[in-house]
Amino acid sequence: MNHDTPLSPLPLHHLADGRCPVLTTAALRAHGVPPAEIAERCRPGGPWQQLLPGVHLLHPGPPTSEERLHAALLYARYRGPAVPSQPRSAESAREPMITGLAALALHGLTAAPPLLSLARIDVLVSRTRRLRSVGFASIVRGADLPVAVEVTGVPTAPVPRALADTAASLMDAAAVRRLLTEAVRGGYCEAAAVVRELSRARLLTRPHVVDAVDALVAEGRALDEQRLYDMVNGFGLPDPLWNVDLRLPGGPHLGEMDAYWPEYGVAVEIDTRTPRPSGEAPRDAYREQLERLGITLVRCRPRTLREAPEQQATVVRTALMAGADREPPAYVLILPR
Structure with a gap:
């Protein structure tokens, strides 16, 4: 048997039976599926569909929230190389991660909308990446990427960073306040960590963010004092x-x-x-x-x-x-x- 012979593209059931049947064009070609076959299967009414440029879902019908998350990450990971003139740093070497409201939903904040209801999924990448937002994949560039947290197998920005990236684009003051308050009250992070991220992102000059931070600091302070009181007595x-x-x-x-x-x-x-x-x-x-x-x-x-x-x-x-x-x-x- 010639081991260089490409895999047959015909039934392809083994590709669609995976835990998350989302693959890039390059991955499909590596499985022996030629570009013409990919295009044919992704025609309207076909068994596959293109979710994002170069990213395909191997079944018809709406994608699940998990499939949308993986599609956005695959798009950010394999599309758009780094700017060649930029030196490679630890931050630029880090893989893309989910941030914003999608990240907060993954972390379990109830004030964040359900994943399936989100019109866009924010993906945090290094600022050196040549990449644009497309479809439901919204690219957020950062000069100092944090270390991702694995949430249900998905690389996700830590809560303070996800809050800052959310506040940067969310103009609803009440929603920002609910998210920040739940993050501290629910023990997802400390108030000081959120304030540091908001300051780093230069968001503390925005009135709706300042109002939310005032409530956040008061909330965090009250919780910390109660915990100290409980420690002394307990x-x-x-x-x-x-x-x-x-x-x-x-x-x-x-x-x-x-x-x-x-x-x-x-x-x-x-x-x-x-x-x-x-x-x-x-x-x-x-x-x-x-x-x-x-x-x-x-x-x-x-x-x-x-x-x-x-x-x-x-x-x-x-x-x-x-x-x-x-x-x-x-x-x-x-x-x-």
């Missing part, structure tokens, strides 16, 4: 003073603390990595100033409070035990925040 830590402002008598502002144990000289701050108010000391100097006064600052990341509260409680308990063995901290003013 793991048997002593009751602290909640939400206080520390100042030196007649001196500078020392910081806003989410919890403070004056008898132990231990303060806890939920660290969202947002810029500090103008005129306030940088973070390192801020911590050092507290330590000189005998106050230990423990920073809690929202993700740790959400995913590993016992670990965070151990860190706080260790600081309290060490504080009990030290000299009492310097006197500071404790004001309600």
